[in-house]
Amino acid sequence: MNREEKERLERRRRMLARERGEAPPTPPPAAKQQPEREHPAPERSAPSTLPPKEQGAAAAPAATLRPISPILRRRQRRRRIAVVLVVLIIAAIMAVGSGLLGTSIAMLGDMTDSISLYLNRAGAGWPANTGIRTPTQVEPLAGGFVEMDNEDVAVYSAYGAKIRTIQPGYARPALAVGNTRFVLYNRAGKELTVQSRTRQLYAKSFNNAIMLCEMAQNGTLAVVTESDRYAAEVMVYDASFSGDPFTWKLTSTDGTPIALSFATDNHRFAAATVAARDGQLRTTVRMMNTNSDTAGPFYVADTGSVILKLKWISSSRVLAVFDTYAAIINVSDGTESARYDYGGATLQNVSISGRSTALLLAVRGGDTLVTLDDSLNQLASVAAGQAKSVSSTATAVYLLTASGVESYGYDGTHNWSRDYGAAPQAVINARETLVFISGTVEVLNAPHE
Numbered sequence: 001m002n003r004e005e006k007e008r009l010e011r012r013r014r015m016l017a018r019e020r021g022e023a024p025p026t027p028p029p030a031a032k033q034q035p036e037r038e039h040p041a042p043e044r045s046a047p048s049t050l051p052p053k054e055q056g057a058a059a060a061p062a063a064t065l066r067p068i069s070p071i072l073r074r075r076q077r078r079r080r081i082a083v084v085l086v087v088l089i090i091a092a093i094m095a096v097g098s099g100l101l102g103t104s105i106a107m108l109g110d111m112t113d114s115i116s117l118y119l120n121r122a123g124a125g126w127p128a129n130t131g132i133r134t135p136t137q138v139e140p141l142a143g144g145f146v147e148m149d150n151e152d153v154a155v156y157s158a159y160g161a162k163i164r165t166i167q168p169g170y171a172r173p174a175l176a177v178g179n180t181r182f183v184l185y186n187r188a189g190k191e192l193t194v195q196s197r198t199r200q201l202y203a204k205s206f207n208n209a210i211m212l213c214e215m216a217q218n219g220t221l222a223v224v225t226e227s228d229r230y231a232a233e234v235m236v237y238d239a240s241f242s243g244d245p246f247t248w249k250l251t252s253t254d255g256t257p258i259a260l261s262f263a264t265d266n267h268r269f270a271a272a273t274v275a276a277r278d279g280q281l282r283t284t285v286r287m288m289n290t291n292s293d294t295a296g297p298f299y300v301a302d303t304g305s306v307i308l309k310l311k312w313i314s315s316s317r318v319l320a321v322f323d324t325y326a327a328i329i330n331v332s333d334g335t336e337s338a339r340y341d342y343g344g345a346t347l348q349n350v351s352i353s354g355r356s357t358a359l360l361l362a363v364r365g366g367d368t369l370v371t372l373d374d375s376l377n378q379l380a381s382v383a384a385g386q387a388k389s390v391s392s393t394a395t396a397v398y399l400l401t402a403s404g405v406e407s408y409g410y411d412g413t414h415n416w417s418r419d420y421g422a423a424p425q426a427v428i429n430a431r432e433t434l435v436f437i438s439g440t441v442e443v444l445n446a447p448h449e
Contacts, residue, residue, distance in 0.1 A: 109196060109201075110142075110179075110180040110181070110196065113180065113196055113197050113198050114142070114180075116198065117157045117158070117159065117161065117163070117197065117198075118159075120161065121157065121159035121161060123161075124157065124159045124160040124161030125159070125160040126160045126432070126434070126441065126442050126443045127440055127441060127442035127443075128156065128160050128162065128440070128441050128442075129439055129440055130147055130154045130156070130162075130436075130439055130440070130441055131152070131154065131165075131439055132147050132148070132149045132152060132154055132439055133149075133438050133439040134149055134425075135147050135148060135149055135425055135426060135436060136148055136149050136150060136173075137174065137175055138425075138426040138428055138436055139175065139177040139182070139428070140177070140428050140429060140430045141155065141177055141179075141180070141182060141197065141430075142158065142179060142180040142197060143157070143158025143430055143431035144156045144157045144158045144159075144163075144197070144430060144431070145428055145430050145434065145441075146175060146177065146182055147436070147441075148173060148175060150173065151167060152165055152166070152167055153165065153166040153167075153168060153173070153175070153184065155195075155197055156441070157197070158430065158431040159431075163197055163198060164198070166184070166195065168184050168186070168193070170184070170185075170186035170187075170188070170189060170191070171186060171188040171189060172186060172187040172188040172189075173185075173186060173187075174186075174187050174213070176213045176214050176215045177215060178215030178216055178217055178218070178219050178220070178221075179217045179218070179219070180196065180197065180219075181194060181195060181196045181197070181201065181215070181219050182194075182195055182215065183195070183213050183215055183221055185210050185213045185223075186210060187210060187211070188209070189209065189210065190205050190206045190207070190208065190209055190210060190225075191203070191204070191205050191206075191210075192204055192205075192206075192210060192213065192223065194219075194221065194241065201241075202241045204241070206223070206225050207225075208225040208226040208227055208228065208233070209225060209226045210223060210224070210225055211224045211225060211226060211232065211256070211257070212224040212257060212258065212259075212260065214260035214261065214262065214269070215262075216262035216266040216269075217262070217264065217266060218239055218266045219238075219239030220236060220237065220238055220239055220262065220266045220267075220290075221236070221237045221239075221241075222234060222235070222236045222260050222262070222269060223235050223236075223237070224257045224260070227249065229249075230249045230250055230251060231250045231251055231252045231254060231255060231256050231275075232250045232256045232257055233247065233248070233249050233250070234247070234248040234249075234250070234257060234260075234271065235247050235248075236248075236269075236290050246290040248288065248295075250273065252275065253275065254273055254275065254284075254286075255273030255274050255275030255282075255283075255284060256273055256274055256275070257271045257272065257273050258272055258273070258274050258307060259271070259272040259307050259308075259309070259310040260272075260310065261310040261311050261312055261318065262312070263312045263315060263331075264312065264315065265315070267289055267290045267291050268287065268288065268289045268290075268331070269288050269289075269290075270285055270286070270287055270288070270310055270312065270318045270320075270329075270331075271285070271286050271288055272284070272285050272286075272307040272310050272320065273285075273286060274306070274307070280303050280304055281303075281304060281306065282300065282301070282303060283300075283301040283305055283306060283307050283322070284298050284299065284300050284301070285298060285299040285301070285307070285310070285318065285320055285329055285334075286298040287318075287331050287334065296331075296334075297331070297332065297333050297334030298334050299320070299327075299329045299334040299335070299336065301320070301322055301327075302322070302324065302325065304324075305322040305323060305324050305325065306322060306323045307320060307321070307322055308321050308322060308323055308347065308350065309321035309350050309352065311352050313328070313352075313354075313355045313374060314355070314374075315331075316330065316331050316332065317329065317330060317331065317337065318331060319352060319357065321347070321350050321352075321357075321359075323346075323347055324341070324342060324347075325339060325340060325341045325342060326339070326340045326357065326359070326372070326376060327339045327340075327376075328374075328375070328376060338375050338376040339376060340372055340376040340378070342359075342361055345361035345362060345363045345368065346361065346362040346363075347359060347360070347361060347362075348360040348361065348362045348367060348387075348389070348390075349388075349389040349390045350390070351390050351391050351392040351397070352392070353392040353393050353394055353429065354394050355373070355374030356371065356372065356373060356374065356379075356392065356394075356410055357371070357372040357376070357392075358370070358371050358372075358390045358391075358392040358397045358410075359371075359372070359390070360384060360387055360389065360390040360399070366383060366384065366385055366386065367383075367384035367385060367386060367387050368381055368382070368383060368384055369381070369382050369383075369384040369387070369390065369397065369399060369408065369412075371397060371408075371410045371411075371412070373410075379410050379411060379412070380408075380409075380410065380411050380412025381412070382408065382412045382414075384399055384406075385399075385401065386401070386402065387399040387400060387401055387406070388400045388401065388402065388423065391426070391427035391428065391429075392429075393429040393433060394429075395409075395410075396408065396409060396410075396415065396433075397409070397410060398427045398433075398444070400423070400424045400425075400426075400427060401423070401424075402423050403419055403420060403421055403422065403423065404417060404418045404419040404420045404421075404424065405417070405418045405420070405424055405427065405435060405444060406418075407446070415446070416446045416447060417447070418444070418445075418446070418447055420435075420437055422437050422438055423437075424436065424437050425437060425438070427444060432444075
């Protein structure tokens with residue numbers, strides 16, 4: 001028996017002694033170290049020299065210990081699962097307390113819709129026949145669009161697939177879009193529904209008639225209703241439509257809201273109100289915050305001017321387009337930081353894309369296209385003939401004529417003309433720039449493309 005086998009046998013004997021509660025035997029004196037051969041020959045393990053009884057006793061503890069490891073692993077796994085569940089419960093409680101749960105659920109639903117629409121994009125594409133020949137409103141929706149007339153609402157994905165058609169049954173239907181969802185409301189009634197691209201999310205009725213709705217990018221919804229005691233009431237609901245809404249009750253001095261616009265933080269909003277003073281209409285733009293009970297700064301427009309468009313162009317500035325001039329308002333104090341007067345021309349149409357603005361002005365002898373930068377400095381002014389409306393993207397401006405589309409740069413450069421033989425009804429900046437003509441929608445390209 002070599003030295004390694006003797007040491008192995010001695011370790012087994014000491015282990016058996018500990019199992020029996022006996023004192024371990026005194027180890028023999030260490031043998032003198034023998035020099036090893038430079039290349040020892042491999043040896044086979046010698047059979048155990050323990051008696052059968054001792055071999056069984058040595059094997060018993062090992063057999064007893066083997067099942068313990070899986071049991072411990074299962075216990076540790078259960079502990080980890082319990083810890084994760086506790087953390088998730090605490091996170092959910094904190095999310096509810098901070099108002100983030102509804103937003104998180106809404107984002108998860110939107111993500112699920114996006115994945116589903118992407119996976120089912122096969123066979124879709126442009127052009128597409130929507131069946132709505134005289135649209136009353138067309139809005140971009142998550143790269144696709146939502147289009148409506150007096151009876152139907154069509155929802156299309158960014159890939160040109162028809163998702164669904166809705167018949168709201170409202171006398172005067174209108175809609176407002178917030179990135180991946182939209183609100184359908186009845187301007188002649190008290191009902192509204194909040195819709196995602198694939199399904200109805202919420203439905204609500206109010207005690208008084210709905211005048212206006214506006215939706216933030218995260219789905220926060222502002223609803224303006226008539227009131228028995230006030231000039232109007234504004235209620236702002238979070239994306240989950242849960243909890244008590246932010247409520248703003250406007251007096252006759254405050255006026256009636258006719259335009260709303262949310263900031264990108266989804267809490268601040270600008271409200272343009274109209275009130276009669278000294279026999280004339282006076283428009284006021286008020287800065288509000290759903291996190292505050294105090295009304296913010298306000299801007300008083302020129303007497304007789306009527307608001308047509310309201311949009312945040314940065315976190316600190318709001319663009320207000322009136323029928324006689326356009327102004328940039330500082331959110332912090334309500335002062336006017338820039339202004340563009342139409343010089344007696346009549347505003348036919350306006351389109352705002354990012355921080356750039358395109359105005360279609362009617363002057364004697366024809367229409368004029370005017371483009372402005374983010375400080376309302378004029379970039380270009382070109383003759384627009386008898387254009388019907390204007391639409392803009394980040395890089396181009398489109399004039400819709402009686403038979404086609406004219407493309408211009410913001411510097412006034414004419415890019416191209418496209419003749420469709422019919423009057424385009426809308427051009428929108430979706431995943432691709434789309435043009436709508438008599439129930440058909442297609443990608444708007446230059447003639448040679």
